[in-house]
Amino acid sequence: MPSTTLPLLPHSLPCLYHPPPPTTSKLFSSSPTTRSLTCSTQEVRGRVLCTAHSGGRKLGAGMEVDGRDMSLGAMANGTAAAGDGDGDEKQKQISPKLLTLVIVKKGEKVLLGMKKRGFGAGYFNGFGGKVEAGETIYEAAVRELQEESGIVPVSMEKRGILTFHFDDNPQPWEVHVYHVGDYTGEPCETEEMAPRWFPLADIPYDKMWQDDPIWYPEFIRGRLFKGEFYFHNTHTLVSHTLHVLQKLDA
Ligand SMILES: Nc1nc2c([nH]c(=O)n2[C@H]2C[C@H](O)[C@@H](COP(=O)(O)OP(=O)(O)OP(=O)(O)O)O2)c(=O)[nH]1
Numbered sequence: 001m002p003s004t005t006l007p008l009l010p011h012s013l014p015c016l017y018h019p020p021p022p023t024t025s026k027l028f029s030s031s032p033t034t035r036s037l038t039c040s041t042q043e044v045r046g047r048v049l050c051t052a053h054s055g056g057r058k059l060g061a062g063m064e065v066d067g068r069d070m071s072l073g074a075m076a077n078g079t080a081a082a083g084d085g086d087g088d089e090k091q092k093q094i095s096p097k098l099l100t101l102v103i104v105k106k107g108e109k110v111l112l113g114m115k116k117r118g119f120g121a122g123y124f125n126g127f128g129g130k131v132e133a134g135e136t137i138y139e140a141a142v143r144e145l146q147e148e149s150g151i152v153p154v155s156m157e158k159r160g161i162l163t164f165h166f167d168d169n170p171q172p173w174e175v176h177v178y179h180v181g182d183y184t185g186e187p188c189e190t191e192e193m194a195p196r197w198f199p200l201a202d203i204p205y206d207k208m209w210q211d212d213p214i215w216y217p218e219f220i221r222g223r224l225f226k227g228e229f230y231f232h233n234t235h236t237l238v239s240h241t242l243h244v245l246q247k248l249d250a
Pocket residue numbers: 030099100101102118119120125126127128129130144164173175209210211212
C-alpha cells in the first residue's frame with residue numbers, strides 16, 4: 001500500500017519569526033518565579049549543577065537532564081520543601097509547571113513538528129512550551145506556536161488539560177492543549193521544530209509520546225478532555241486516566 005505520509009516542508013521557507021536572544025540562563029529562563037533566586041553553577045560529571053539561594057539561604061540544587069530542569073523549577077515555585085538543601089526534609093505537594101501544546105488540524109490533516117532539541121527531542125509533537133512570567137497560558141500558546149512553526153493563529157480554542165507525573169521529577173507538568181484550525185503565515189522549520197503535515201489516518205504514533213495515542217483520538221473528534229498520565233523514567237507510560245468533558249473548568 002502506498003504511503004500517505006506527506007513530504008517534509010522545504011527547509012528553505014523563510015521563517016518570519018525571529019525570537020529574541022535569551023537574557024537569562026537556560027535553567028532559569030522558563031520558571032516564572034525564579035527571579036528571586038540566585039544560582040551558582042559548577043560542572044559535575046559533565047553536567048551543570050546549579051545551587052539555588054534565596055535571601056542568603058541555600059534552597060537546594062538541580063541539574064538539567066534530558067533537556068528538563070529536574071528540581072530547580074520545583075524549588076523555585078516555592079511549594080517544594082525548602083530545607084537546607086541536603087534533601088532531608090519531607091517534600092510537600094509541588095504545584096505543577098504550566099506548559100502549552102498547540103495542535104494545528106486543518107481539514108483531514110494535522111501539522112506536527114519533529115522536536116529537534118530538548119525535552120521530547122526525536123518525537124513528533126504539536127508546538128508549545130513553558131508559560132513564561134507575565135504571560136497568560138493563551139499568550140504563551142500563541143508565542144510558542146509562532147516561535148516553533150512560524151505561523152500565527154487566526155483563532156485558537158482550548159481543548160484539553162493533561163497532567164504528567166514523573167517518578168524521576170517531583171514536579172508534575174500541566175499541559176494546556178489548544179486547537180488551531182486557521183492561521184496566517186507558512187509553517188517553516190525553526191531551531192526547535194521541523195514541521196510536517198500528516199493525514200489524520202496516518203498520525204505517526206510510534207514516533208510520539210506514549211500517551212498521545214490515548215488522547216489524540218478525542219482531540220481529533222473535537223472533544224474536550226482532561227487526563228493524568230504517570231511515567232517511569234520520563235518516557236515509559238505506566239498508568240493514566242482520561243475523561244471526556246462537556247466543558248473545561250480551567
Ligand atoms: N504530546 C505530548 N506533548 C507533551 C508531553 N509531555 C510534554 O511536556 N509535552 C509537550 C508540552 C510542551 O509543548 C513540550 C515541552 O515543552 P519544552 O520543554 O519544549 O518547552 P520550551 O519550548 O519552553 O523549552 P525550552 O525553550 O526550555 O527548550 O512538550 C506528552 O506526553 N505528549
